[in-house]
Every structure is written in structure tokens, then in C-alpha cells.
Amino acid sequence: DEAPTGGRLVVAADSEPRNLNPAIVASNSVFYISSKVVEPLAEASFDGLSPRLATSWEGSADGSTVTFKLREGVTWHDGKPFTSADVAFSAMEVWKPLQNIGRSVLANLERVETPDESTAVFHFSKPMPIQLMRNALPVVTAVLPKHVYEETEIAENPANTHPIGTGPFTFEEHRPGEYYRLAKNESYWGEGEPKLDEIIFRVLPDRAGAASALEAGEIQLAAFSQVPLVELSRMESVPGLEVVTKGYEDLTYQLIVEINHRNETLADLKVRQAIAHAIDKAFVVDTVFLGYATAATGPVPESAKEFYNPDTPSYDFDVDKANALLDEAGYPKKDDGTRFSVRLLPAPFFSETRAFGQYLRQALAAIGIDAELVNNDTPAHLNAVYKEHDFDLAIGAAVFRGDPAISTTNLVKSGIPDGVFFSNQGGYANDKIDALIDEALETVDTEKRTKLYDQFQVLVVEDLPLINVANWRFTSVASTDVVNMANNPRWVVSNWADTGLKQ
Amino acid sequence: MSAFFGRFLRSPEGMIGLVLLIAIAVMALAAPVAFPGDPLAIVARPLTAPFTDMRVPLGTDQLGRDVLVQLMYGAQTSLVVGLAAAFVAIVFGALVGTTAGFFGGLVDEALMRVVDAFQIVPGFLLALAFVSVTGPSLAVIVSAIALGAWPGPARLARAEVLSIRERDYVAAARVIGMHPAEIAFREILPNALPPVLALVSVIVASAVLIEAALSFLGLGDPNLVTWGSMIAEGRNMLRSAPYLSIVPGIGLVCVVLGVYLFGEGVVESLAHRRRRG
Amino acid sequence: MSPPLVEVSGLSVAFRDRGQVNHALRDVAIALRTGEKLAIIGESGSGKSTFSLALAGLLPREAEIGGTIAWPGLDHAPRAGKEIGVVFQDPGSSLNPVLRIGEQVAEGARRHLGLGRRAARERALDLLTRVRIPDPDAALDAYPHQFSGGQRQRIAIAAAIAARPALLIADEATSALDTVVQAEIAALLDTLVREEAMTLLFVTHDIALASGLADRIAVFHQAQLVEIGPTSDVVHSPREAYTRDLLATHIDFASPRLVGDVAP
């Protein structure tokens, strides 16, 4: 639809990343703000990818190169023209060496050739599956202006906190603790875009604050479930506000139970199976997520249609079976009704992970496992789980980033050095799974590659290196005045060029 | 002694405080009897409003946990934390204060600088940082609160010791050749402590509030029910389910009020005795 | 003969403390003649202060008062400060520590004589000079702690007589001072009373001090007035056994010594 032009959109932001450079920090909280300023080569759409700075991409049959055709007539916010040199620079100097995700996805990137100003050819030392490349585009490829970053200490460049891009909005100011202000880019390449004059990201770190501010009309949008789920049904009925669940299709979060396999008890598959049987996923979906989630069947969420394999073993909610499994495994109930104790560390990132921690403690109690909750703040949690391995069970939130190779496989793969967050730090090692993962990483043929991941899913669910409990997506609460909301699967972290505001 | 009780029983503040405290203590003690099992158990439909389902008279929270049960167990946490923190703060503070007062000189100087240091750093900030870095558990929270509360008793104990040291009866003890240690423990300490003990109520009350504030900021012990964390969780649903934060809030007010009133009654009844000689 | 300034009859004062009644005064009758100096003596707790406070109308609210206090010498009921000035025992605490001397001396005058700022200051200066405070000009802006005990008592006296009261009550005004200073203050009171034609009620436990100052002496014992009469009568031919006891236990330079002239 065509949106009206003009207006200031005020949205809630719950964090203030210290580095707003999406080429270095590929995370949703950074994208949320900087995706309007710095554009990637392509963005996700409901039917595949929609071109942004690249107009097309083509992989060679052997997977050794990927060729990008770039958009012409694009200028940076400082007026300089955008060329293939910028892409080459971004890829070689930023994405590959510096970016948290690019470091692994583009590990085999050797060089980028720029035969002309609008062509960039990526050369890989090992075959690069085009499927992976495509899936990585929205996340990995925010392009930086070479002339700004060249010959500087990239990580310390002032443009990291005051980004300069080609996007529909220019970055104007950041008042720490208060707001970010973006203004319309008058010379944006998109015709008739952007619609809005201004976007203000108002810092509201507390979830309760966003709901009040929405109701008081102080802001028009709260994304990323900043309005607590329990408030949604009421917000729905507030005139002028609506609850929007669309626009997060490619931003699925996975609720997982991470398991420390160094613990002999938990290393026993029967015990893990018992735990899986003890969890009432339907209850979790209904109560912890109030229905805004789906029960997980395996390491790949249902929403990832390209990869999802529904035919995995299932662990129905069955307390008797769980108890039987534990008896079988040789952990009979003691006089006090417990079998053994574990330390349970829920990640502090989301209220849902904590709430699930409370639930899991109880679910485990029902089968005689005495779980002691340990609440840490974020650094302490990460340190305990991923560095010190000082946990038995942990509750984590993993992001599915469009392709299992991007981050999902890290959760089960062996040989990852200590201290890498959101990776397998439970000491799990399974040669079969490792081999599958390695093979898929270099399988260029899309169909074959997808098959490999089908197998991967079955193996993971069978052996339970971790337990996938639920997949959830965020919700937005917005003023009904916001036009063209949620029109792509990564809407909140897209460029909002066509978003408008009814006056 | 009995005169003291007589006066206390006639002091309206003291009696209201006592009744409040007894009510809350009964609540806390009855919790495990009335509701054995896990207070955080999920027992009913989430967000049942109060007085709608008589099995959960005060309703349930977003996970379907009984608010009444949480309220009762939360009273335990509040009282335990309040009393324990006050105990630690007063014992430690009195120890440091009397040491400084007795020894004087360099020891006094050094200890008082430490007391100063703790007094100029906002206690809550200190507690917040301490709990964050060491991880919230009951012991940590109690120590964190005590960490901010001990300088008060320390200062008072020192001042009392210094003032009593100058009293004639201490001079009289020296004159009869009493050993300094005996002077310290028999003549000075027993007379220096009562004013310090009068701080108990203030410290208990503020410890209860600090614990609640820490829990409110997400720094409570997750294995325990605390009123602060109930309020914090309820805060997210302030409009849909205001009772979730209002009920524990009232609990807090009652405990703190009870402690203050009780303390006031005691102090007043004691003060009378001192005035009348 | 002029009518008495004040006529107290049947005065009883009791304090009730949770059921227990404590009689501070029982049925006291005293008439004060205009211009006379009456001393009240008695031991601690005999009711001397209670009597003074009753006269000045300063008894606490919880005091139960019986009897009458009539003021035939005045055409209206007296007010504390205006017709009655009071000096208290402890010079250390009867002055407000945080207010300047000038203000404290003048405030009674400002209220009762309707003086303005300047006039009140003049009056204070005059008063301080009369009670012989050294450098009275500087003293106006000084604070109580900057003076010795004797000087503070002089200042308190200045403040008490600021509104030219008809009656000055000095409740143990000299007891907290050493003998030398005590003698000076007693002399000062004597002079002032004579100059201003005031009536003086002088409360003390020292019968010798009373005898040197007063025209008449009243003896209080256990809340009762046991004897009242001209000084020489009370001192030389006491009627009551209690008064005789008082005189017998009194010590002065004429008292027999308890030890020999030299140590054994």
C-alpha cells in the first residue's frame, strides 16, 4: 500500500548497543536501529529475498565464487557514490575478520574481485553453498562506506556509534538513556521513499514502561515483545492500539535446555530422555508464552520451511515414562522422593527463559530431580555456562538465523573452543553429527544439502545433546496509525522505507 | 522489667506493631504447614483474579502460582532477611565500633576511616553491585544489606563507648584497680549496647525494604518467594493484574510498619525508665 | 499600708503519674508585699520551684492546681515576662544556645513594651550594662557559650527584668555557681531590686544566703510551708523544729570544727 508521507514515528527501544555498526555487530538490537541507516545487499521478503544494494547474486556450480550485481546511482549519506569497492572492503576488512557471524560464515572467503563499479565477485577457498550465502545475506552483509573506514582502526571508528550508510534514514543523534533520532534521507534511491520524516527510538529499558507509554500515546510502536505477553489481550482492546504478531517470521527464537554432558548422570541418554518426557511443551506454550509460541520438535523451527523436518522422534509429556526411564537408568527415588540434584541456570535474557526455569524446576521435581535455580546476570550466566561449564542444566534462547549452518549447528558440534557463547559447551561430542555438519557446510547442491540437515535433525532429536522446547516469535504492539507494518519476515529489523504514519 | 511490659502494653504504637508483627510471623510460620510443598508450584489457571476462585483466594500469577501461598512464603523471606541482616549489621558494627572506641588512637582512626568509606558510598548501590557480581542467594543478599547497614551501629557503639569511658563509674572502676578487660566487658559494654540495640527496628525495616528493592530489580534469590520479586513480576502486568503487585506491596507496608511501631513502643517504654532513673 | 502584691492561699499542686499522686505543694498560704524580698528555703523536693512556677503561671499542663493566687497589688492578672520576671537555676541551659544575646535579652521588652528593633537593642545594651557585662556592645551579638557561668546568669537576669516586671523570681539562681560568683550575683540582685523597686522572691536551699538578702524567710518542708517570718526571727528564734534542724545543720565559719587544729 502507499503510505502517507511525513510524520514522526516514536518507537520503544530496550537497549542501547555501544556499537551500532551492523557490519560488525550482527545482532537484532543493532539492526533494529541501524537497519534504517545501513543497508545489506539483500533483505528478506515473504517470497525469498528482496534486493537492496545488490540487485542479483549468482553462485558458480563448484561453489567457489558468488557474483553480485550492485545497484547503481546509490549515494552514501555524506554524498559520496556507492560502488563495488565498498562491498569488497566491507567483506574483506569487516564481515570476515570482525563480524560475530561473518567470521564463521565467510571463513573461507579469499578475496573479492571488483571488475567494475557495480560488480563484486566473492572467491572462496572451499565450496560455498549458495543456499547458505543467500540465507546469510540479510544478516551478514550490511555495507559500510570504504572512504569512511579505510585506513582507520575499524573497531574504533566514530561511525560505529554514528553510522553512515545508504539507507532511507540518516542517523542524527543519540542522547544516551533517552533516545536515538533518525531523519529522512532526502536522496534515498528508493522512489518516493522514505515516507516518514523522523524516527525516534525512545529508550525504555523496562518492559512495563513501554506498555504505559503506548497507552499514554507517548510512543506508537513497541516491538520485540517489549509489551509483556500478559498485557497483550488488554492492549488489544485499547482503542487505537493493535497487537501485531507478523513481521518476525525470520526472527525465530528457540527455547532450549542446554545439558552439561560432563555430568555423568546427564550423559546417560535415558536421563535426558526422561527430562524430555517430563516437559509439558503444550503447557509451556500456553502458560509461559501465553500461546505466542509453538512446541519445538527439533533443532530447526517449523517456520524455517526450507529446512524443517517434521519426522523426528517425539517425546510426549509422560511423567510415568520419565520415571520409568530414570529407574531404568539406575537412579531410584530416595526416601525423600528425589533421585539426584542438579543446578539449573536459566538465562537472564528474557522473562520467558526465567519463567520457564521456574516451570522446569517443578517439572523436574515431579520426576524426582531436585533442581536448584541459579539466577545470574548476563555476564555471570555466560561465564558459568560457556566458560566455566559450571552448570548441569541451562535454559537458553538460541536464534535461528535462516540457515542451520549460521549458528544452529554450533549448539551440538564438538571441538568448539571454550568461551564461545551460544555454542556447544556442554562437552557433547557425536562423530556422526559432526560429520554431517562438516559435509553440509561444503555441499553446494541445495537439495542435497537440505537432505543432510533433515538427517541432522533426526540425529539430534534422537540423541538429545540439548532439548528444544519451544520456538517463539516476538510480538509488536502498535498504534493503528502505523501503515505498512510487518510486510516482511524481518520487518522490525528492516529499513522501514515504506512505513508511514496516518496523521 | 514487669514495669516495662506494663508500659509497653499500654503504648498504642507498640501494641499495633506487635499485633502486625505477630500476624505476619504467624503467616510466615504457618506457610509450610498450611501449604506444604513448593510455594512456586503451578496450581491453577494463570492470572486468576482474587476472590474469583476460592481454591486460590488471592488469585494466581502469570504462571498460575498461588498468590496467597507466595505471600505467606514471602513473609518468611522478608522476616528472615530483615532479621538476619540486622543481626549481622549490628553485631559486626558494634564489634568494630566498640573496638575502635576501646583502643582509640591508630586503631580507632583506621577503623573509622573504613566506616567513613562505607558511609559515603550509597549503601544500596553497594548492595546492588555486590549482589550482581556474586550472584543472588540468601546469604549474599543478607551480607550485601549488612554491608550497607553496619556503619550506623558502628558509629553509635563507638560514640557510646567513648562517652561511657568518660563517666565517673568507669573512673571509679579504675580507681578500685579493676582490670581494663573487665572494665570493658562489665562496665562499658553492657551500658553501651542498649542504644545500639535501639537501632534494630530501623535496620530491620530498612533491610526488608532493601531486600524488596533488590528483588524488584531482579536481584532476588530465585529459589525463594520474595515480595519484591512478586512486585517486579506484577509490574509487567500492572494494568491487567494490578493485584499482583499491590498484594505484596501491602505485605511490605505491614511488615515495615509493624517493625517501626514495635520498635517505637519498646524504645519509648525503655526511655521512660531511663528518664525516671 | 499598701495591699500585698500577691496573696496566695490554700495553694496545692499535685502531679498525677499513672494513678500515683505526687503532692508537690499542700495548702500553702503566703502574701508578698510590694517591694519586699522574700526568700524561700527548703531542701530538695520540698516544693520551692513548684511554688515559683505557680506564681509565674508556668506550671505544666498536667499539674493539678488548687487554691487561689490573687494579685491585689495589680489592676489586672499578671503575665509572665511583663509583670513577673523569672531567673532559673542553671545558667548553662536557660539561654537558647543558638540565638544572639541581644535578641534574647530584648525579646521580652519588644513584646511587652512594644519596642521597635532599634529601641529594643538600646534597651538590651542598657540592661547588659546594668548587670555589668564587660563590653556590652559586643556582647549583644555574641552567643551564650562565649560567656562564663556567672556572666550567663547576669544575662539571664537582664533578660528577666527587660520588661520592668514588678516581681522578680530567682529560683536557685546562684546554686550552680561557685561561692565567689554566687556572692556577686546575690549582690547584683539586691541592687537591681532596690533600684527598680521590684519585689523579689528568692529561692535557695542556703539559709545563710537567704538571711543575707531577704527581708522575710519562708521555710518549705515536704510540700508544706512550715514557717514564715522576718529574717531575724526565723534565724534567731525559729518557731518550728524543722527550722531549728536546718539552722543546726547549717555550716558556716562559726560552726564547730569536726577535727582538731592539727592532725594527730
Next chain:
Amino acid sequence: MTAPLLSVRDLGKTYRARGRQVVGLEGVSFDLRSGETLGLVGPSGSGKSTLAKVLMRLTEPDTGSIALDGDDWLALSGGALRTRRGEMQMVFQDPLAAFNPRATIGSALADPLRIHRIVPKAERAERVAHLLERVGLPADFARRRIHQVSGGQRQRVAIARALATSPRLIVLDEAVSALDVSVRSRILELLADLQAREGLAYIFVGHDLAVVRVISHRVAVMEKGRIVETGPVTQVVADPQSETGKALVAATPRLY
């Protein structure tokens, strides 16, 4: 002539408070014989209490020497001092303040007996009763606390405590100043009586020269930390030599 019991030479003491210096004592010297009473008079702040405290080793002098029975009293310290403290005792002005409010009179009187091992534990109660009897109090006072008895009785208890160690010298700092006249004369009689029977020496501090005259053999007049005049008390009263002495004599009220 027997050697003096107490010999004080050239005592000096300066207080330093908040940067200011206040003279407490300056060049104070005197002798005191057994069984003798030295009266100490002077205006407020003249150093009487300071002298008393220095003698009792409650505060240390800056200069000078004190000899008790010929021994260097200031050289004693620690246990040695505590042991010999029994020989010199003190009675304070305010008896209420001079007793631990928590202790019973009995235990306060038993303390010196215990500390100086004067009688075996079993006989202590009896000895306490005897002490009370010597100051004219009934034995059952031992059970009371100090605030439960009257002012004059309190001072008697204080004297009893001072007597417990059978001292040779008692320093009385304004010991009768706060008492009612009738009570005061009885306490003075008690003191004189004890002296006559047991040969005690007193240093009697007071601001009322008339009272000092009654109980003392000799008197020292103090002013600004110095002794400005000493002599037999009758002589000083009759014919004071110093300005302070004259002022004191003149200011002492007489019965007219």
C-alpha cells in the same frame, strides 16, 4: 616528724582541646601526712578536679612527681599500679554517676574485695554487710541498685566502696556539694569519725570554704591551676593572704 604519706612536687598539666591550650595545673606542690585532711578550695575551673584526677592516676600529669609512702607513684603502671590502688581511693561528687547503673550495691562493694583478694569469696557478703554498717546503712541495701536509694545514702555507699580496700588516703572531690544540708553534715561527721578511728588521710575538695573549714586541718587555695595559698585552715579563714583566699572568705555566706 614522720615522713609524709603523700608528697607532691611541681605537678603541671596542660589540656589541649581543639588547638587551644588550657592550664589545668601549674607547679603544684604539697605534702600530706597520715590522718591529716587537706582541704582544697578555689573558684570554678581552678584545677581542683584536675589535681584529684592526677593523684588518682585517672589522668597523667605533664610534669612533676608524686610519692606515696616514699615510693614513686607515677612510675607504677599496669598490674603494679592496680595492686597499689587500694591504698588511695576516691569519692566522686555525683554518687549516681559513680556507680554502674546495672550493678547492685552489693556487687559494687564486692568488686574491690574481689579484685584485691581481701577476703575469701565465701566471706564477701559478710564483709559487704560490714562495710554498709560502717557507713551507717542496713545490710539489705546490698540487694538494691544505686538509683533505688536516696542521695545521702548513695554517698554513703560510695564511701563504703572507698573504704573496702582499707586505703590510707581518700580523695573526696566535692563529695558533699550536691547534698542537702542535713544530709551533708551527717556525711561530714561520718568522715571525721572514720578518720579518728582509722587514721585515714583525706584530700577534701570543695568550693564552700565554710564546709572545708569544718573538716580540714590544712587548706590549699587554688586559682588558675596554681596553689596560691596554704596553711592551717583556721588561719587561712581568719586571715587569708591571697586575693583568691580573701574573695572566698568574703563570699562565704554568714547567718545574720
Next chain:
Amino acid sequence: MSSIPVLLIVVVGTFLMMELASGDAVDAYLVSLGGGDAGLAASLRESYGLDQSTLARLGLYLASLVQLDLGYSVAFNRPILDIILERLPNTLWLMGSATALAFTLGSALGIVAGARPGSVVDRMLSAGSLALYAVPSFWLGLVLSLVFAVQLRWFPTSGIETIASGKTGIDRALDVAWHLVLPVTALGVLYLALFLRMMRAGMAEVWRQDFVLAARAKGLARHRIVLRHVARNALLPLVTVLGLQSATMLGGSVVIESVFAIPGFGRLAQEAVAARDTPLLMGIIVVSAVLVILVNLMVDMAYAWLDPRVGSAEASS
């Protein structure tokens, strides 16, 4: 000046406490990146000097502190002094207004209550103040915001001023004031009650003193006795407490800032702890300690001005 050793104790103590923490600034930073590999962590640690020993880092910190350099924040990627100076005014406004409100209103009501001890007014004020004294400030903040901001919409729900309003001068001042009403009330009420109770108790104490009897004996008007003699003296302990409470109040503002999303000092402290930004937290604690010292200095001056006995050369005999 004894504040230097005190500050040293504060600095070293805080530093050592932060050493107890699990995880460091780089860990915290990596989370904000959404993860990263071990090599990245190591290189970041090296560049921030976090690979050195505790003692070495403490030494370096103290050395820079002596040059009034508070260091560089890993979490914010900015000089710490800048960050602090940016946040400090908000907290000062919050605390300052709350203190001013609590002190003036509290002592005024305390005078009203203490003017006639035991009267109906006194009993009502005492009971009311006690109730307020028992209310947790964060809870009060929630209730106030629910009623007055969300329901009635009289005041904004959060923030220190209308965002990006472009207001300047008096308009901006009014805007800030309007935003501060609820947080200041929430923070100040407790202290208001405290000051009220102290004032009342102090007056009850002063009423018993001789000089009040002397003032009554002078026949002064009641209001003069109450204000000039009784209240004036009862004010003194309040002033002392004002200094002592400044630290407590600074701590209390942490929670209030969290309730009302005010970007102040307290919130910064929370962020610093969460980010394991030791130098930043130290900066905050040092600055708040200095602040408290300054407040106490001012309070001492005020006290000396109110109480002539303090610091005067001539003392009583």
C-alpha cells in the same frame, strides 16, 4: 582533610569487589554482539588491558585517578567522565528536588506537629508520616505512575523530559519539572516522613529544655516560642541527618530511576554492573562518594552557620 584515605578505601574496596565478579567487560560486550569466537575475546581483552593482573590494573587505575582521569568505558566506548557528566544532572535534579521537598515540607509539618505535642493534629501527622515511612518508594512509584500517568494522564509515564522536543530555556525547565513530579514524589515521600518525624521528636526534646521555660517565662507569643526557640534548635539534628541521608538518597534514586526510566546515575550504575564495566562503576562510586563528601561539607557549613557553638574559638568554661 581525611577524605583522601577514605576515598582510597572506597576505590580499592570497589575494585576488589568487582574482581569477585564472574565474567568481565569483554564477556558482557560479546553478549551484546550476540556471541563471538574465542579469538575475538582474547584480542578485545588485550586491547582493553583486561589480560593484566589485578594488581597491575588497580595500580594503573589509581595512577590515572590521581590525574583526575576516570578512564575509558568498555561498555559505552566513551570516556567515563563524559558519561558521568551526562547522567549526573538528571540524578542531581531528582535528588535535589526530592531533598528540597522532603526537607522543607517535612520540617514544616514537623513544626506543626511538634508545636503542640499530643494534639489531634500532631497525632494525625505522626500516624500519616509513619504510614508513608513504611511505603517502599519503588512501589509508591509504580502506584503513582499507574494512577497519575497511565490512568489520569496528568503526568508523563517516564523520562526526564519530552524527547527530542527542541524545547529550550524556561519551556525546557518546565518540561523537566513536569516529568519530575512523580519520581520526586515517590523518592521524597519517605524522607519527608523521616524529616517530619525527626523534627517532631526533636521539638519534643527541646520543649523540655530550660531555655524554653525561660522563653515562656518571658511571656513570648506562642508562635515565637515555637519557631524561634523550639524549632530553631530542633532543626539542628535535621541538618546533620540531611548530610547522612544524601548517600541513602542517592541509593534510593537507583530504583526510582528504574521505575521512571530516568537516565540517571543509578541506572548507569546498574548498566555498569551488568556490563562488568569496572572502571565505570568505580567512576560512579568515586563520583558519588565525592558528591556525598561535598554535600556533607555543605551541610557542615550550614550547621556551623545555624549553630554558633560549632567551630567557635571560645568554648564554655
